[in-house]
Amino acid sequence: MEIEVLEGVFDANEIIAKENRALIEDGGLFMMNLMASPGAGKTSFIMRTIKGLEGKVSVAVIEGDIAGKVDSERIAGAGVPTIQINTGGSCHLEAKQVNTALNRMDLSGVELVIVENVGNLVCPAEFKLGEDLKVMILSVAEGDDKPLKYPLMFSESHVLIVNKIDLIPHTDFDMERLEETVRKMNPHVEIFKLSCRTGEGIECWIDWLEKRIREKQ
C-alpha cells in the first residue's frame, strides 16, 4: 500500500520534470540541481559560481529550504534574480515547486538557472527536477566514508564537488580513498576539489561549467 503511494508521487514528479525540461529547452537555459548535506557549503558555492561567471554567463537562482530566507537574501545581495521556495517541512524539492518558480521568474537574458536543493544527502537524489546537471557537494569535514552510506546521491550526480579542502590538514580525510570509492560507484563522475572559503580550485570548476553551458547553446 505504502509503495503504491510512493510510486504515484514519483510518477507525478516525472511528468512535471519533463514539463520543466521543455521550459528549459524552449528558454535556451541550462539548469543545475545542487545537492548536499546541511552546511556542506551550497550557498557559498553558488556565490563563488556567480562571481566566477560574472560578465560571461547570466545566472538566476531558485533557493530551496525547509524554512527561512537566509540564503536567498544572501544571493539576492549579489544582484542576481532569486526566488525562495520554502518546502514547509519536506526534505527535498520536487519538480512541481521548481515549475512554479520557473514560471514566476523573469528569465529573459538568463542562461544558467541554479537550483539549491534542501540540505539532505538522501531524498533530493530521488526527485528529478528537469535539470541538465546534478551537482553534489561533499565537505571535507563530513569525512571520506560518505559514499558507502549515501550511495544513491553519489551514483546519480554528474559532478562531485569536494569543498573545504583548506580543512584537510586538520582532519583525517583521505582524498584518495574517497575518489576510489566514488569512481567505483560512478565511473563518469567529474570531481572538483576546492575551497569556497579561500577560493582555491574554483577556477577549474568555472571553466568546466562555462564550457558545458556553451556546448549546449
Add this chain to the structure above:
Amino acid sequence: MEIEVLEGVFDANEIIAKENRALIEDGGLFMMNLMASPGAGKTSFIMRTIKGLEGKVSVAVIEGDIAGKVDSERIAGAGVPTIQINTGGSCHLEAKQVNTALNRMDLSGVELVIVENVGNLVCPAEFKLGEDLKVMILSVAEGDDKPLKYPLMFSESHVLIVNKIDLIPHTDFDMERLEETVRKMNPHVEIFKLSCRTGEGIECWIDWLEKRIREKQ
C-alpha cells in the same frame, strides 16, 4: 489526499513508539535517539560515549543507515552489542524498525540503548522512536546558521552537541550567535561543546548523561 496518507504514517508510528516506551520501561533501560547531518560525527560521538561510560554504564547500539554496515562494524569493534538497520533508501528511522531491533537484541544487563539515526537534519525529527532523550549533533564545519534552516530538529532536541570545536580557528563559526539562535527556539536545550577528535569537552557530556540515566533508575 497526500496529507491524509502522511497523518496515517505518523499515527501508526506513534502507536509503535508507545510500545517501544513500554519495552524500555519494563527493561529498566534508557534510550537515546541520536540525530545529525551526514558527517557531523555521530559514530565518533557514540564511540567516545561508550568509552566514557566504560565500567559505569553498559551500552547497546542500534545503527540506522540507508545502506552498508561501516558504522556497526566500527561500534561492534568496541565490544558492545550492536544491531544494524538498513532503511533501504528511507531517510529516517521509524519506531517499527527500532521495535524489531529491541525485540531481537539480548538486552539483559544493558542500561543505555543508543539509536544512531540516519544522517539527516530533517525527517528524523518528525518520527518518535520511544526514546527518553533526543540528542542532535551540529558540527562546527556546518556553520552557525543551521537552526534557522532546520528549525524542527533544533526545537525538538533535548541536547545539542556542538562537535569539532577544534576546527573553530579554521572557520567563521560564531558560537555566541549559534547559542543565541538556538536558545530562542528551544530555551531548555542542554548544549555541550566538544571535539570527538581531540576529546575536549567529552567529560562534561559523560557526567551529565550518567546522571540522567541514574536519575531514571
